[in-house]
Amino acid sequence: xxxxxxxxxxxxxxxxxxxxxxxxxxxxxxxxxxxxxxxxxxxxxxxxxxxxxxxxxxxxxxxxxxxxxxxxxxxxxxxxxxxxxxxxxxxxxxxxxxxxxxxxxxxxxxxxxxxxxxxxxxxxxxxxxxxxxxxxxxxxxxxxxxxxxxxxxxxxxxxxxxxxxxxxxxxxxxxxxxxxxxxxxxxxxxxxxxxxxxxxxxxxxxxxxxxxxxxxxxxxxxxxxxxxxxxxxxxxxxxxxxxxxxxxxxxxxxxxxxxxxxxxxxxxxxxxxxxxxxxxxxxxxxxxxxx
Numbered sequence: 169x170x171x172x173x174x175x176x177x178x179x180x181x182x183x184x185x186x187x188x189x190x191x192x193x194x195x196x197x198x199x200x201x202x203x204x205x206x207x208x209x210x211x212x213x214x215x216x217x218x219x220x221x222x223x224x225x226x227x228x229x230x231x232x233x234x235x236x237x238x239x240x241x242x243x244x245x246x247x248x249x250x251x252x253x254x255x256x257x258x259x260x261x262x263x264x265x266x267x268x269x270x271x272x273x274x275x276x277x278x279x280x281x282x283x284x285x286x287x288x289x290x291x292x293x294x295x296x297x298x299x300x301x302x303x304x305x306x307x308x309x310x311x312x313x314x315x316x317x318x319x320x321x322x323x324x325x326x327x328x329x330x331x332x333x334x335x336x337x338x339x340x341x342x343x344x345x346x347x348x349x350x351x352x353x354x355x356x357x358x359x360x361x362x363x364x365x366x367x368x369x370x371x372x373x374x375x376x377x378x379x380x381x382x383x384x385x386x387x388x389x390x391x392x393x394x395x396x397x398x399x400x401x402x403x404x405x406x407x408x409x410x411x412x413x414x415x416x417x418x419x420x421x422x423x424x425x426x427x428x429x430x431x432x433x434x435x436x437x438x439x440x441x442x443x444x445x446x447x448x449x450x451x452x453x454x455x456x457x458x459x
Contacts, residue, residue, distance in 0.1 A: 169212060169213040169214075169215055169248060170208065170212060170213075170214060170215065171214075171215045171217040172214055172215070172216060172217065173216075173217065173218050174216040174218060174219065174222060176222065176226075177216065177219050177222035177223050177226060178223070178226050178236070181237075182234050182235065182236050182237060183236075183237045183238065183240055184219075184223065184236055184237065184238045184258065185216075185238065185239075185240065185241045185242050185244075186215070186216050186219045186238070186242075186244060186254045186255055186258065187213050187214065187215055187216070187242045187243070187244070187246055187248070187249075187254075188206065188213065188214035188216075188241070188242050189206065189208065189209070189210050189211060189212060189213040189214055189242065190210065190211070190213065190242055190243060190246065191211055191213065191246055191247060191248075191314055192243060192246075192274060192275075192312060192313075192314050192315040193312070193313045193314040193315075194274075194311065194312045194313075194315075195310075195311055195312075195384070195385055195388035195389075195392075196311070196341050196343060196375050196381070196385055197210075197381065197384075198376055198378065198381050199241055199242065199381075200380045200381045200384050201378040201379060201380045201381040202378070202379045202380035203378060203379070203380075204241075213242075213246065213248060215248070215252065215254070216254070217254070219254050219257075219258060220254065220257040220258055220261060223258050223261050223262075224261050224265075227261060227262070227265040227267060228265070230265075230267075233265070233266050233267050233268070233292070233445060233447065234267060234268070234445045235267070235268040235269065235270055235293065235442065235443055235444070235445050236262055236267050236268065236269050236270070237269075237270045237271075237272075237442065237443075238255070238258075238269070238270075238271055238272070239271055239272030239273055239297065240272060243272075243273050243274060243275060243315075244271060244272075244273060245273045245275035245277040245278050246275070247277075249277060250277065250280075255281075256280070256281055256284070259281055259284050259285070259288070260284065262288060263284060263287055263288045263291070266291055266292060266447075267292065267445075268288065268292040268293040268294065268445050268446065269285070269288055269293075269294050269295075270294075270295040270297065270442045270443075271285075271294075271295070271296055271297060272297040272298075272299070272338065273296075273297070273298065273299075274298065274299050274312065274315045274316070274321060275315055275316060276316045276320050276321065276323070276324050278296065278324060279324060279327065282327070282328070282331065285328075285333060286331055286332070286333065289332065289333050290448070291447075291448060291449065292445065292446055292447055292448060293334075293444075293445065293446040293448075294333050294334075295333070295334050295335065295336060295366075295441070295442055296324075296325070296328045296333055296334075296335045296336075297335070297336040297337070297338060297369075297442075298321045298324060298325050298335065298336075298337055298338070299321075299337075299338040299339075299340070300318045300321055300322065300337055300338070300339060300356050300359060300360075301318070301339065301340065301341065301342060301343075301347065301356075302318055302347050302352065303318060303347075303351070303352045303355030303356050303359070304347070304352065304355075305317050305318065305319060307346075307347060310392045311343070311346070311347070318356070318359070319359075322359040322362070322363055325337065325359070325360075325363035325365060326362065326363040326364075329363050329364040329365070334366045335363065335364070335365045335366060336365060336366055336367050336368065336369060336438060336441075336442065337356070337359075337360050337363075337365050337367075337368045337369070338368070338369045338370075339353070339356050339357075339360075339368055339369070339370045339422075340369065340370055340371060341374065341375035341376065342373045342374060342375070342412060342418075343375050344373075344374060344375070344400075344403075344410060344411070344412040344413065344414075345396060345399060345400075345412075346393065346396070348373050348374075348412040348414050348418065349414075350414075350417075350418065350421065353373075353418050353421055353422065354421065354425070357421075357422065357425045357426075360431060361425070361429045361431070365431060366431070366432060366438075366441065367431055367432035367433065367437070367438040367441065368422070368426065368431060368432075368433050368438070369435055369438050369439075370419075370422060370433065370435075371435060372411060372415055372419065373411065373412040373414060373415040373418045373419060374409060374410050374411040374412050374415065375410050376408055376409055376410065377404075377406075377407070377408065377410055378408060382406070386400070
């Protein structure tokens with residue numbers, strides 16, 4: 169890992185990434201793609217060491233409060249967060265200045281900040297998002313080797329639901345010929361139902377592969393699924409969108425189960441919810457798109 173002094177911390181849509189790169193080792197990670205122009209090895213995590221100072225300066229200048237999102241490009245709860253606590257410091261500032269927050273992670277380290285997130289949600293809104301792709305625990309450890317398993321993530325979602333904090337599950341990506349099965353999809357959906365998630369995000373049954381990401385993915389296919397790389401090349405070539413042949417069948421199951429259990433599954437509706445700021449003391453609701 170290495171530290172930098174960053175010039176900015178929030179994107180135009182109020183997204184925040186404190187770290188760049190990852191140590192989770194997920195075999196499909198799009199953030200490895202060369203289009204993102206990362207100038208260091210992916211596992212050599214870049215740390216914006218001045219992130220809290222930058223965030224405080226930015227929040228002070230905001231004309232209106234809004235939702236702050238984190239986790240879109242790099243998990244805010246990487247193992248180094250245990251020591252550095254940069255995510256926690258930023259959350260403390262978000263609470264102090266009365267902003268809302270939406271976090272996306274695969275790590276149960278987020279439970280460290282449960283009480284802090286409860287305080288934020290009492291004032292405004294906090295939404296915890298978890299990615300769950302693989303119901304089978306042994307398979308999960310191959311696909312996402314250096315982070316807690318799907319069952320542990322389900323327990324995290326359930327804990328936040330019990331504490332009154334809304335949750336969203338990303339069921340993506342699903343890898344063709346590997347975990348694109350009815351058993352896998354129903355297993356994850358059962359977790360979502362039991363954990364009482366507000367919504368799921370799933371754009372379709374498949375994965376995206378670009379330069380940089382594709383090479384690493386194929387390397388891991390050779391390591392864990394002999395012969396699978398040749399199958400991908402035969403069926404998909406160098407396509408960016410790699411859609412499962414079971415897409416229609418499995419998406420039908422998703423729609424039916426979500427409608428049956430009142431889980432929001434249209435991505436646009438879930439994103440609208442994630443972006444909607446709520447001031448519980450003033451009864452005010454603002455979308456970050458209106459700022």
